[in-house]
Amino acid sequence: MKSLRALPALLLLSACSGGGGESSSGGDQAEDPVVVDYPVAFVRRQLSFEDDGALVEDDVYSPADFNPGAQLVLKDRATPSAPETVLSAGLFVGDYDVKDLNTSADGQRLVFAMRAPEIEDADDDEQPTWNIWLYDRETRELKRVIESDLIAEEGQDVAPAFLPDGRIVFSSSRQRRSRALLLDDNKPQFSSLSEDLQSEAFVLHVMEADGSDIQQISFNQSHDLQPTVLNDGRILFNRWDNMGGVDNLSLYTIEPDGTDLAFHYGYHSQQTGTENADGERASAAFVKPREMPDGRLLITLRSPEGISYGGDLVTIDSANFTEAFSEPEGEGELVGQASISVEEVITDGSLSPHGLFAFAWPFYDGTSRLLVSWSECRVLEMETELPRPCTEEWLNQEEVVPADPLYGLWIYDYQEGTQLPIVVADEGEMISEGVTLEPRTEPTYIPEPVPGVDLDDKLVQEGAGILDIRSVYDFDGEDILVGEDGADIASIADPGITSAEFRPARYLRVVKAAGIPDDDTLDFDRSAFGRNRANGMREILGYTPIQPDGSVRVKLPADIPLAISVVDADGRRIVGRHRSWLQLRAGEVRNCNGCHTGDSEVPHGRPDREPASAWEGSPTSGVPFPNTEPALVAEMGETMAQLLARIAGEAGLEGDINFSDLWTDPALRAKDPSSSIPYADLTTPIPVPATCLDDWSGSCRSVIHYPAHVQPIWEKVREITDAGGAVIEDRTCTVCHSTRDADGVLRVPAGQLDLTSAASPVNADWITSYVELLFDNPTQELVDGALTPVLVQERDDNGNPVFETDEDGNLILDSDGNPIPVMVTVDIDRLMGNSANGSRFFDLFETGADHGDYLEPAELRLISEWLDIGAQYYNDPFAAPVD
Structure with a gap:
């Protein structure tokens, strides 16, 4: 084998000449009998370009993306001279796509995802879906795992892996169990969107090798991706935690029946990429994880998005660490993971002189060799626009423009520092991934729990x-x-x-996510999410006492x-x-x-x-x-x-807060003393079905909509009468908190707070009270018969008045030669924050406060719940206005 340090000149020859046979950089090398005896399968694909000529981004968060122009290829031996067979040839007319190769432990079967070509002029919902396919070396049969077209097209199926019992685990948008449960909620069946609302969520499923008995085993609101089976039989996968806009892509494990879901590594290690001059590291994702023979995890560390398609070769010591750094907040030493690339790989989007890795697969022969998809670093020669290696000569050009990547298939020995070409790509194409069909130790079989024996x-x-x-x-x-x-x-x-x-x-409050359909199922107004779409929509399943x-x-x-919250005696988080x-x-x-x-x-x-x-x-x-x-x-x-x-006996949830x-x-x-804050005490609309008030079952939900359940509290008549029935005080919220008095005369509302249901002049998607309570609002005054924001002159950090200036910083004078003051509004801080206990609103209703007894405990409970789960405008998309 050649030393890595001697490769640049040879790599330039192979990169510019192309070819799929014997490489000029490896043809004179002796074949390694330990390696070449095993077949190699790989994906050769065309690079995809936008209309403006830019490369199409490779987005980890978009597993259904279709990039036509791929083919599945088999080499009988892991050597450049071995002939190639295009296994997928003749299956389709037109360009198709292939990805996510995986093998059985005996090396006899290859499983992967493939998508048929686009259907011209067909709608998106009529286009082919990603399906799981299987190739058997012994029979040389290539077939789709799910034979039925109807069942195969129920969802997008990607990233398959064999379980020890012969079943297949894969990631899919079909959400089979979640869709079935929607019927219990009297909703149509649909696959819920991920929390960014960009695509249907992919979650884990298992099926028999013949495509039967499809079972959903994970229940995330965003994607569960790239499952692989560990030696102990558990499934390791990438989970996108995106609740509340967290946006973490870390590693989790789960058993094949869906039990024992557990965090595994990296939730707080999202910035482990290349370190810049300020000591800050680039964000990076753990892509395509796989366990190595020594128990470490092999991943490609790369940006979740981008056009380079690659990153660094990294191993994770998850047996001893759950995070990358020795101290919290990304401080201390990098201990949980380490690059195994011979030279440094840059992952911040800038040029990486050692090149980039798009995929890595370990050999199971006791060596430190990997099968990798690797591209050298290349830039364009400005005079000829030909690609050149990232040597000092070409990096010192007046303008440095990256050339398109050229990923080929290589055997990379990270301990010996050697690299052997297997397949060299032509310009405009890449070898995106490759696997060896060699035998390895079968992972431990985890039997299904038996009801009545292992399960209740x-x-x-x-x-x-x-x-x-x-x-x-x-x-x-x-x-x-x-x-x-x-x-x-x-x-x-x-x-x-x-x-x-x-x-x-x-008490412990338990909530569930409300699934969000795509526009084809329900085109509802997105303002229904309220002030923060990241909180999604939530349903309260109930409460249980904390002992x-x-x-x-x-x-x-x-x-x-499910999600849980610890709450106090008033039901506040x-x-x-x-x-x-x-x-x-x-x-x-x-x-x-x-x-x-x-x-x-x-x-x-x-x-x-x-x-x-x-x-x-x-x-x-x-x-x-x-x-x-x-x-x-x-x-x-x-x-x-x-x-x-x-x-x-085991107790379930209760709908009310009872002690x-x-x-x-x-x-x-x-x-x-016993206590209770029941929904039944509400005289305004109750956010639960009437049948659940006395019998709270597992199907009961509290679903709170601001217009339907909170706004009526402000409008509820609260008149205090004397013994003769005469009104001596009216505590109805909107009597004082409105811009018109009883005679219809315009006024500044009490406390600068308008709780009426008129469309907000700030945001017509919501009613006025919602905006007034949840956003900072300008102080108003009555000027010439109109409500007008109070303006004051802005002051700088030192308390000095601020005046208008031109682009050079010179004062702008008015017609009288005086400087023009910069005027700003005087804003009132919002009454309601991100939680009930974090809101000033409830201070007004404490015992002894001005409004101490104005609202009932059940009303305060409802408002508290609504705030704690996200202050959404609606919590059911099917109750929201349609566009």
Whole structure:
């Protein structure tokens, strides 16, 4: 083999001459019998260009993109001289696309995604979809896995991989289980859009090798991509966490039946690309992960978007690390991952002298060799516009213009520092990926859990699972209650020390995402999302009490994306919003130690790496928790919630916020008073079906729309009358908070707050009260019979008045020769923030405040819920106005 350092001149020859046979840079090299005995399959494709001549971007977030002009090729041996067979030849008339190659452990079968050519003049929904295809070396048969055209076209299917039992896991927009569950909500079946609303979400499915028994196993609101099977049988994949606009693409694992979904690596490691002069690193995604024989993960580290198609060769030590850096916030040393490229690869979009890698596949022969798709760094010679290598000569031109990449297929030995060409691409094409069909050790088979044996059969029949949290006071393995006053989880759980009113966490609120259809299914007005589209739409599934020790054990619906919030006695969130979607399969029990902060890098949710629980539960068996009901006898290590579930059975969610003291030993002191904030107390429209008020089942939802459920609270008549029925005070919100008095005379509304339902003059998509409450608004005054914003002269940071100046900084004078002041509005800070507890609004209704008793507890609860889930205008797209 040639040394990498001797390659540049040879690479130029191969890049400019093209050819698919024996390479000029490798034809004189001795063949390696360990390597060449195995066939190699690869994808040769044409580069795609925009109308202006620019390369089409390769977007990780767009897995359904179609780039026609690809073909699937097989070489019987991993050597340049081996003949090529185009396996996909003759399948279609016209240009098609191929991608996502994978092999069986015995090396006999090749599985991949392929899409048929465009149908001229057909609508988008009539075009072919991506399908999973299979090639068998022994029979030389190439076939689509799903034979039925009708079933094959139900969704876009990509990124297949073989499971140890012969089934295939793949990523798909078909959302088979999610679509079926829409019928239970009286909605039409559709595949929900991802949270950026740009395309249907791709999630994981499994099917038999003959295309039968398709099952959805993941339930994200954005994409789950590029699954691969680890040696232990779990599925590793890329999850796009985009809840609330987080926009993280990190690695997760899941078992083949969809249980044990867990974060694996990189949630807080999104900036691990090339470091600039200021010490800041470029954002980079972990693309096409695959486990190496030594247990490390091999990925291509590259920008999620761009036109280079490639990045760096990187291995991840996920057995020992869950994040890239040794300290939080991307600080410290880079310990979780390392580049294995022989020379530095630049991933910030600038030229990378060592070239770029678009794909990597490990050999399983005990060596450090990889099969890679690699392009040298090239620039255009300005006089001839011919591509030249990124040598000092060509980089010192007056103008440096990158040339199109030229990805070929190579055997790359990252330890020996050698590189052997297998397939050299022609100009205008690339070898985008390649795999060896060599045998390797079969991953461990994980058997399906058996209802009644491994799973609770009753839960399976109900379509439910169990969420078990040891204590919400456990943050990253630390007891957050510990303080100078001697408080801790044990003391707050002891009714003899702490009464219910002093426990901050009282209920767990559970919400689900509302699926958003595409325009063909429902073309609704996007203003329905409200002030922040990133929050999507949410439905509240209900509440469950948090036990005194902070523990929760609750039965939840299976197969839907879930998020949880810890709330106080008033139903207001006391910690940040959950930033990733949970899921439960039917019969599954998910155990969680506690909570974590949004910026925490402690591996919350990964059982093999997270810290020990801060709450050990009952210290012994056969006795109650201290100072609790004598009949509630605990077992060692049990939480209070687990004890209740064992004695009384698994409890589900409730629609209302109800508290009953189950724990205080009445011989010690009187039980804490019961309380409830029921929806039934509302005299305005209730956001739940009437049938759910008395019987809250797993299908019940609280769906809050601002115009339908919040606005009526401001308009509700609140007259205070004397014994004779005469009105002595009218507390109706809109009586004072409107721009017209009872006689219709224009005025400044009380508190500069207009709560009427007229279309907002600022944004006609919403009513006035919504804009007034959720946005900063200018102070107004009545001037010549018109409401006018109050203007004051702007002042700089030093308090000096600001005047208008020209582009040279000179004062602009008026007709009298005086400088012209810069006038600005005096804005009033919005009353409502990103949560109920973060909003000034509720201070007005505290006991003793001016409006202390103006609103009912049920009304304040409804407003709190609506704010906590995102202050959406609507929370069901089918209830929103259509365009």
